[in-house]
Amino acid sequence: MGDYQIFSDGACDIGFEKAEELGIQLIPFYVSTDHENYYKEILEISLDDYFRFMTEEKGYPKTSLPSIQDYIDAFTPALEAGKDVLCLTMTRSLTASLESAMTAKSMLEEDFPHARIEVINSWVATGAQMLMLMEMARMQKNGKSLDDVLAYTEKARTDARIHFMVGDLSYLEVGGRIGKLATLSGGLLKIKPIIILKDGEISVGGVCRARKKGLTQIADVTKKHFKETGEDPSHYIATPGTNTIWDDMDDFYEKMKEAAPGMEFLPPFQIGATISSHTGPGTTGFCFVKKYEYYGF
Known part of the structure; x- marks a missing residue:
């Protein structure tokens, strides 16, 4: 293992057990079901309880990003142990988690002037962020330097994609995150938009009313992506x-x-509270990231 510690905010949905196995440390987001009391996702409120609130009580939860102090508390032990820090955050377009981490970095650099603290905007979230972290951890395990891993993430985030179907558009509306999807609202909240997240920005890849049709559209959008880019699916993990x-x-x-065809598939994962709070129950998607070898590392 290298002399640096990999961190991520909890939007990556990798889970604490898998993160520990890979040597990654997580800084969780906060979730509230009453809009007053906030709890660390998974650590202080289970996903079962969270999704029960959404599906059975038809509630609209809220999330809050990790604080500056959360990042300071997470980074400090690694820095005290003489390690450098490499932290991947959810795309800045959807949260200010990056800003919290960057402020913590600035404050800690005063106490640890000889340490490196690198904070990276992943441009993605959830499963794509998880896959990127897994590649970063694999690079570290294989003896790659912090500079190599940093360079990989800057390349991989341009090719990483999330193609997903929003479960319930009303959650985006209630959360004030409807943004570029505003043209789809206004009496059309029963539709299920197909969203493409790339380069840190969202765009609409299609719309449907039935879930089965939506899943087919996700496959079609993915097939179209590789046809248009000329990329080889076998170079990717998904x-x-x-x-x-x-x-x-x-x-x-x-x-x-x-x-x-030819892409390496991992088992399906559960999309966590951070994304689900804005996309609603029934959100389903497909995430893929390019493996590090195919960038020449």
Whole structure:
């Protein structure tokens, strides 16, 4: 292992057990179901309780980013142990987590002037952020330097994609995050937009009313991506994800394997509270990131 510690905010949805296995430390987001009391995702409120609030109580939870102090508390032990810090955050376009980490970096550099503290905007979130972290950890395990891993993330984030179907557009509206999707609102909240997250920005890849059709559209958008870019799917690692609906995930998994032949697939993962608070129950998507070897590292 290298003499640097990899960190990430909790928007990566990798889970604490997998993160520990890979030597990654997480700084979780906060979740509130009453809009007054906030709890650290997973550590202080389970995903089961969180999704029960959304699906059974039809509630609209809120999230809050990790604080500056959260990042200081996470980074300090590694710095005291003589390690450098490499932190990946959720895309800046969806949260100010990056700013919290950058402020913590500035404050800690005064106490640890000889240490390196690198904070990176992943331009993605959830499963794509997770896949990027897994590649970063694999590079570290294989003896790659902090500079190599940093260079990889700057390249990989330009090719990483999330193609997903919003579960319930009303969550984006209530949360004030409807942004570029505003033209789809106003009496059309029953539709399920197909969203493309790339280069840190969201765009609409299609719309549908039925979930089954939406999953097919995600496969079509993915197939179109590789056709237009000329990229080789076998150079990528991928994972499908959902938050609350699992009974059609086997079919979706096979559909995506047909859409991106040769790609390395991980088992489906659960989309966590940070993203789900804004996209609603039933959110399902496909995330893929380019492996580090194919950038020449």
